[in-house]
Amino acid sequence: MRRAPWCWASWGGLAAWAGAKDLRKARRPFRLRIDAFGITLHDAELAWEQIDAVSLWHVPNRGDSETTSPPKPRLMLWPAPGVAFPRKPDRTLGDRRRYTLVHCEDLDQSVRELTAVLAEHGGAAFETAPRSVRPPVPVTVSGPESRVLGEERQFVDGRRAGTWTLVWAAIAVVHSYSFWELVHGRVVGPAAFAAVAPPGAICCWCLAGRSYGRWRKPLRLRVGPEGIGMRQAGNDESFFAWRDIAAVTVHRSPTSGETGLWLVVWPLPGSRPDDDPSYLIDGHKAFSLVRLDRLPGGAETVLPVVRQYAGERYSETA
Numbered sequence: 001m002r003r004a005p006w007c008w009a010s011w012g013g014l015a016a017w018a019g020a021k022d023l024r025k026a027r028r029p030f031r032l033r034i035d036a037f038g039i040t041l042h043d044a045e046l047a048w049e050q051i052d053a054v055s056l057w058h059v060p061n062r063g064d065s066e067t068t069s070p071p072k073p074r075l076m077l078w079p080a081p082g083v084a085f086p087r088k089p090d091r092t093l094g095d096r097r098r099y100t101l102v103h104c105e106d107l108d109q110s111v112r113e114l115t116a117v118l119a120e121h122g123g124a125a126f127e128t129a130p131r132s133v134r135p136p137v138p139v140t141v142s143g144p145e146s147r148v149l150g151e152e153r154q155f156v157d158g159r160r161a162g163t164w165t166l167v168w169a170a171i172a173v174v175h176s177y178s179f180w181e182l183v184h185g186r187v188v189g190p191a192a193f194a195a196v197a198p199p200g201a202i203c204c205w206c207l208a209g210r211s212y213g214r215w216r217k218p219l220r221l222r223v224g225p226e227g228i229g230m231r232q233a234g235n236d237e238s239f240f241a242w243r244d245i246a247a248v249t250v251h252r253s254p255t256s257g258e259t260g261l262w263l264v265v266w267p268l269p270g271s272r273p274d275d276d277p278s279y280l281i282d283g284h285k286a287f288s289l290v291r292l293d294r295l296p297g298g299a300e301t302v303l304p305v306v307r308q309y310a311g312e313r314y315s316e317t318a
Helices: 005-027 111-125 159-183 191-195 197-216 298-313
Strands: 032-034 038-041 045-047 051-057 074-079 099-103 153-157 219-223 227-231 238-241 245-252 261-267 279-281 284-291 314-316
Touching: 032 111, 038 051, 051 111, 153 298, 219 284, 219 298, 227 245, 227 284, 238 284, 245 298, 261 298, 298 314
Parallel strands: 245 314
Antiparallel strands: 032 038, 038 045, 051 074, 074 099, 153 219, 219 227, 227 238, 245 261, 261 284, 279 284
16 A cells, blocks of 8 residues: 655655754753852753752663773752753652753763762752752761761671681691591591592681681771771771761661661762662662671670761661
């Protein structure tokens, strides 16, 4: 069945109109200005009084991505109730209208520079942590970390690693001696034990070395005027300076079925651009440091110290 000429003409006119619209939009220069007035774009401007919140929204790294670094965030805006914005809102599950202003990877400036400008002019409108975690406050509002008397506190748990080092080393010595006797034609103990002595010695010496490394670098949390440092056993430390922390919370892990409480740090957007978070909530990075019952004294001993230094950054959401 052949289509009528007017049908082809209609499709052609529609395609030409859409192409002209996209061309006009592409030729329009992009502009993003953030100052004391508010946020100005090439097609809209809003004063801070018209903005409910603005945030740098992180998205999870795709599994098929070739790069190992997490993607840069997007600049999101929530207008105040009743304020119109000349763009199509993003699809969201809640009632708050959300708009994507720009992908930060398309900007010439770094995410840290954008964060600094938002912190300078945005005040409480700059959302640095999920609202379920911390009410929006200006970034300039800090805790009492510089006014707390006393030195840094450390919570170290290396006793079990030291014990296991001795246990595995002792078993490895027994296996090694049995292997030595086997080489010289003598069987020490049951024949089955002597037969597994070589691989047993190698395995136990490896386990002893691993436990020794965890004993030399034990599980440690340190909290002080400079920030929070966490080191898992045998690994290097991750340190979060107070100036780069938006919130510190205590809650159960949303990614596992564990009932224990975790100490979680929410960094300011842009402060750790190359680090993969433990999880994301409302586009904000969360770093689970440690389950509190793994530290000496547990939550009863650790939390008063964290609360003392974190100040208004601290929140218990458990």
